[in-house]
Amino acid sequence: xxxxxxxxxxxxxxxxxxGISFQVQQGELVCLLGSSGSGKSTMLRIIxxxxxxxxxxxxxxxxxxxxxxxxKRGFGLMFQDYALFPHRSVSExxxxxxxxxxxxxxKIKTLVHAALEDIRMTDFADRAVTDLSGGEQQRVALARxxxxxxxxxxxxxxxxxxxxxxxxxxxxxxxxQLHQSQKPVIYVTHDQEEAFALADRLILxxxxxxxxxxxxxxxxxxxATAWVASFLGLGNLVAxxxxxxxxxxxxxxxxxxxxxxxxxxxxxxxxxxxxxxxLIGPESINSSNHFTAQxxxxxxxxxxxxxxxxxxxxxxxxxSPFPLTPGDQVELAWPAEKLLCLPA
Amino acid sequence: MKRxxxxxxxxxxxxxxxxxxxxxxxxxAIFRLVFSxxxxxxxxxxxxxxVLRPLGFTVWQAFLSTxxxxxxxxxxxxxxxxxxxxxRKWLRALSLLPFILPTxxxxxxxxxxIGPRGWLNLILMSVFDLSSPPLSLLNSLPAILLAHxxxxxxxxxxxxGNSITRLNPHFDxxxxxxxxxxxxxxxxxxxxxxxxSILGSVLLVFLFDFTSFGVVLMLGGPxxxxxxxxxxxxxxxxxxxxxxxxxxxxxxxxxxxxxxxQNRVKSPRFGKAALSSERSSLKPALxxxxxxxxxxxxxxxxxxxxxxxxxLVSHSLVTFEAARGERGEVQTGFxxxxxxxxxxxxxxxxxYSNPLAAIRNSLIYSLLTMLIATxxxxxxxxxxxxxxxxxxxxxxxxxxxxxxxxxILGLGFLITFNRDPWTSGSFPIMIPIAHSLIALPFxxxxxxxxxxxxxxxxxxxxxVMGAKPREVFLEADLPILLRAIIVSLVFSFTISLGExxxxxxxxxxxxxxxxxxxxxxxxxxxxxxxxxxxxMSTLLMLTSAAGSLLIEKIRLPGEELF
Numbered sequence: 001x002x003x004x005x006x007x008x009x010x011x012x013x014x015x016x017x018x019g020i021s022f023q024v025q026q027g028e029l030v031c032l033l034g035s036s037g038s039g040k041s042t043m044l045r046i047i048x049x050x051x052x053x054x055x056x057x058x059x060x061x062x063x064x065x066x067x068x069x070x071x072k073r074g075f076g077l078m079f080q081d082y083a084l085f086p087h088r089s090v091s092e093x094x095x096x097x098x099x100x101x102x103x104x105x106x107k108i109k110t111l112v113h114a115a116l117e118d119i120r121m122t123d124f125a126d127r128a129v130t131d132l133s134g135g136e137q138q139r140v141a142l143a144r145x146x147x148x149x150x151x152x153x154x155x156x157x158x159x160x161x162x163x164x165x166x167x168x169x170x171x172x173x174x175x176x177q178l179h180q181s182q183k184p185v186i187y188v189t190h191d192q193e194e195a196f197a198l199a200d201r202l203i204l205x206x207x208x209x210x211x212x213x214x215x216x217x218x219x220x221x222x223x224a225t226a227w228v229a230s231f232l233g234l235g236n237l238v239a240x241x242x243x244x245x246x247x248x249x250x251x252x253x254x255x256x257x258x259x260x261x262x263x264x265x266x267x268x269x270x271x272x273x274x275x276x277x278x279l280i281g282p283e284s285i286n287s288s289n290h291f292t293a294q295x296x297x298x299x300x301x302x303x304x305x306x307x308x309x310x311x312x313x314x315x316x317x318x319x320s321p322f323p324l325t326p327g328d329q330v331e332l333a334w335p336a337e338k339l340l341c342l343p344a
Numbered sequence: 345m346k347r348x349x350x351x352x353x354x355x356x357x358x359x360x361x362x363x364x365x366x367x368x369x370x371x372x373a374i375f376r377l378v379f380s381x382x383x384x385x386x387x388x389x390x391x392x393x394x395v396l397r398p399l400g401f402t403v404w405q406a407f408l409s410t411x412x413x414x415x416x417x418x419x420x421x422x423x424x425x426x427x428x429x430x431x432r433k434w435l436r437a438l439s440l441l442p443f444i445l446p447t448x449x450x451x452x453x454x455x456x457x458i459g460p461r462g463w464l465n466l467i468l469m470s471v472f473d474l475s476s477p478p479l480s481l482l483n484s485l486p487a488i489l490l491a492h493x494x495x496x497x498x499x500x501x502x503x504x505g506n507s508i509t510r511l512n513p514h515f516d517x518x519x520x521x522x523x524x525x526x527x528x529x530x531x532x533x534x535x536x537x538x539x540x541s542i543l544g545s546v547l548l549v550f551l552f553d554f555t556s557f558g559v560v561l562m563l564g565g566p567x568x569x570x571x572x573x574x575x576x577x578x579x580x581x582x583x584x585x586x587x588x589x590x591x592x593x594x595x596x597x598x599x600x601x602x603x604x605x606q607n608r609v610k611s612p613r614f615g616k617a618a619l620s621s622e623r624s625s626l627k628p629a630l631x632x633x634x635x636x637x638x639x640x641x642x643x644x645x646x647x648x649x650x651x652x653x654x655x656l657v658s659h660s661l662v663t664f665e666a667a668r669g670e671r672g673e674v675q676t677g678f679x680x681x682x683x684x685x686x687x688x689x690x691x692x693x694x695x696y697s698n699p700l701a702a703i704r705n706s707l708i709y710s711l712l713t714m715l716i717a718t719x720x721x722x723x724x725x726x727x728x729x730x731x732x733x734x735x736x737x738x739x740x741x742x743x744x745x746x747x748x749x750x751x752i753l754g755l756g757f758l759i760t761f762n763r764d765p766w767t768s769g770s771f772p773i774m775i776p777i778a779h780s781l782i783a784l785p786f787x788x789x790x791x792x793x794x795x796x797x798x799x800x801x802x803x804x805x806x807x808v809m810g811a812k813p814r815e816v817f818l819e820a821d822l823p824i825l826l827r828a829i830i831v832s833l834v835f836s837f838t839i840s841l842g843e844x845x846x847x848x849x850x851x852x853x854x855x856x857x858x859x860x861x862x863x864x865x866x867x868x869x870x871x872x873x874x875x876x877x878x879x880m881s882t883l884l885m886l887t888s889a890a891g892s893l894l895i896e897k898i899r900l901p902g903e904e905l906f
Contacts, residue, residue, distance in 0.1 A: 050517050070520040071528075077521040083514035087536045096532075100523035148523060 001026055001184050002047070002152055007056035009042055016042055017053070018208035024152070029178055029185045031199035033192060035231070038205040040188045041080075044154045047186070048077045060151070071100070076150030080157040082141035084129040090140055091116065091125040097148030115143040118177075134162050135170060142174070146181060153178070154186045159194060171197050192232050196220075204228055226270035226342045235274035236316045240341075242267050248341045251312045255289045258337040270342050275306075277338040278318040284333035293332055295324045356738070359724040363741065367781050370756025371596075371748065377759055378589040394587065398574040399594060405485065405560075405570065406553035409492035413549050416493060416644065417500025418542070423641045424501060425508035427634070428626035435642055436501075438649045443498045444892040445885060446842025447558030448859040452866055452881040453652035454491050454563055456659035458482060461874060463655050483565030491559040494648060496549040503548070507541035543609040551602045555595070555749045558844040562863060571595045572751045576848065579755055589759075592752045599749070656885070660878035663871070682875035683883075699876055702861035706841055709857060712776035713783060713840035718832045720780060721787030722825075728788065729795040743785050753778055754849025772855045778846040783836035790835065794828035795821075831895050838891035842884060858884055 002024040009017040016039040024030050032040040045051040049070035058065045084093050091112050098108045116122045119139040159167045175198050178185050189195050196216045204212045212224040223229040226237050240250035242263040248255045248271050263269045284290055293311035304319040456462050458481040465477035481487050519529035557572040571591050579588035629638045663679045686699040724742055728735050757774055806820045844859040851860045865877035
């Protein structure tokens with residue numbers, strides 16, 4: 001379906017997208033995830049034909065789209081600010097794409113009505129879009145983007161402008177709508193929770209490069225770099241050096257790994273210590289990856305206590321089933337099979 | 345509580361009394377004159393063609409001027425809003441220059457370009473060896489149109505350009521993604537969203553063209569009289585005050601209609617939603633047609649804005665000794681004579697309007713105007729800034745002088761204050777008062793936003809810390825208002841210095857102002873008179889330019905003056 005090949009784009013003389021390639025298949029919901037300024041919105045705009053890359057190409061079913069202008073690509077794009085036409089009513093906004101496609105007047109009417117029913121807003125047909133709430137605008141914008149039946153739907157931070165409670169509610173609704181539409185979808189967000197809740201596949205952009213492309217589970221289990229682990233909030237990262245295939249040294253001590261380190265011997269990297277995998281007190285003693293730390297802080301979070309400890313200069317967060325007293329020394333360990341070391 | 349309430353009333357009282365006495369009384373006097381005349385003489389002073397001819401011509405020339413202004417202004421607005429090109433900043437600054445130039449300066453400048461003694465004719469005479477100027481563009485409709493385009497293009501550039509840069513680019517992009525071609529997107533989305541500002545600028549330009557006086561009087565001549573010029577002629581040459589009054593009433597009614605229409609288009613319901621606070625970025629011209637557009641358009645604007653100004657300055661520095669007997673032989677040379685001559689009192693007669701006196705008078709009037717208008721504006725702005733129904737009702741009263749033309753004000757003053765004690769003193773106090781009324785709306789417009797912008801917490805904090813009302817004003821308000829006050833001072837000074845419409849009614853031979861003297865000199869024969877008119881115009885232009893440069897420097901960014 002969609003294939004993006006080696007896209008290069010500069011912004012203010014610095015590479016914003018530095019050779020990005022990926023594909024999206026029929027019915028697949030792909031999340032483009034990255035911090036702000038990572039060029040993920042620009043990627044959407046390049047696919048839509050609103051911006052031209054300095055190098056690289058976009059293909060649809062192996063057809064090169066370089067010479068195809070935006071309005072002939074048949075893609076849908078929903079903007080973060082929705083860009084609902086303020087001089088037109090709700091139904092006129094939804095009808096816009098259909099009118100441009102020269103759909104007959106009578107058919108437009110039925111299609112718009114159906115679209116309004118889908119979003120449960122039939123009473124809003126003749127309202128001004130400027131009178132709608134944020135959530136209502138979001139729904140109308142999605143209906144407008146879907147109305148002309150695009151071959152690919154792109155959404156640029158569709159929930160970015162809404163407050164947190166409304167977001168969690170709308171994510172569910174959006175998920176149902178997007179799956180129902182059966183279309184390939186590219187969804188841009190900087191919020192990893194949103195991405196995990198929606199995506200079939202995640203593509204992570206960082207400093208102009210595609211750092212990882214995989215299912216949410218793959219990313220969670222095997223983050224490609226320390227940046228991915230930190231961006232997804234997977235756990236503590238402690239700097240160190242690979243001394244052999246299964247041995248990683250840090251200031252806290254040396255750690256044995258079950259997995260093969262993706263690092264050359266002698267290469268610097270990070271050790272990922274997930275808060276939930278920690279062994280505390282007596283059960284840690286038998287582990288080879290064992291060290292002593294001082295408790296700094298302990299907060300009750302319901303299912304567990306979130307404890308901040310310090311070992312040498314490293315501050316670590318761990319989850320403990322029982323409370324620990326700040327100031328006390330505590331024995332900790334991570335099982336070798338749960339450890340990963342990652343390149344920077 | 346009680347104290348502050350009485351203070352509010354005092355705030356209102358002073359400016360309202362001033363406006364009632366000096367603005368609404370003369371306006372009423374015009375109405376009274378016309379309608380009492382009607383009952384006494386059964387409208388003998390009146391004949392239809394006398395009214396319809398100037399009215400028809402006024403509408404016609406305003407229509408043509410507006411059309412031409414749009415024709416150049418819209419592409420120019422687009423040029424500045426979308427493209428980045430070398431010299432863009434300079435050209436933009438230049439495009440704003442005409443708006444601040446006094447009418448007499450503009451008229452004189454075009455005189456030096458296309459008039460019988462203008463560069464165009466001089467060049468043609470020397471090239472084709474002619475003894476008389478071949479082109480008679482002066483006293484013609486094209487001359488008026490040209491000056492109006494020169495004047496008002498900057499309004500379109502500013503108003504429409506502002507909307508183009510602030511129009512959220514996502515609207516156009518959303519339309520394109522939804523399948524609209526660039527042209528469809530422009531027609532269906534961008535144009536409707538820009539329409540309020542285009543219509544707004546059309547009405548404003550039309551209003552300015554409709555009420556234009558100095559330019560039409562000096563470039564159009566007697567055949568091409570608009571309502572304003574006809575009011576002037578009827579009042580000062582024919583002494584038919586009722587007729588002048590009637591024309592004024594028609595003029596006022598039309599102006600009011602246009603202003604009402606303006607208020608309607610100003611605030612469509614989607615106005616705010618269409619504009620984003622961030623400005624879309626400028627892009628260099630990429631394609632060949634874009635490059636051609638940028639080059640041709642900036643050359644056209646350069647020609648439009650620079651040629652009259654350059655022509656005026658150069659003409660004021662050059663002598664033309666037309667050697668008699670030798671056909672077409674013209675000796676030219678650089679000279680400062682016209683400037684030095686300004687400062688010599690050659691004629692002892694007090695009825696001779698000598699330039700030195702005019703310069704001195706103008707400076708005194710301007711200084712007085714500056715003080716009166718700013719003081720009045722400051723008090724009025726404070727009164728208007730008080731929230732409540734009263735302010736809403738009274739705001740139009742303060743802003744109406746903006747709609748009434750200077751000529752009508754002059755006529756009203758002539759009728760109302762043409763008696764003791766107003767005319768008895770040797771000093772014509774009425775001129776600075778008229779100028780203050782003209783400057784007042786502008787002053788209020790620059791001070792009012794500043795007052796509204798003072799955070800309430802600042803005053804409250806000062807009060808909580810024990811500051812008395814006077815101290816609150818000095819410590820909290822004044823430092824913030826200082827910029828706006830300085831802007832108002834400079835603004836009212838330059839407005840007064842260049843004011844022509846009201847002054848042409850009120851300045852007599854003993855008390856000329858600079859613009860009035862320029863007008864008299866340029867219509868007199870003789871190279872020295874002409875040269876002195878040009879020299880004075882050049883000085884006036886430089887002063888106005890310096891004034892607005894100062895305003896631009898002091899003014900807080902984001903404030904619009906119209």
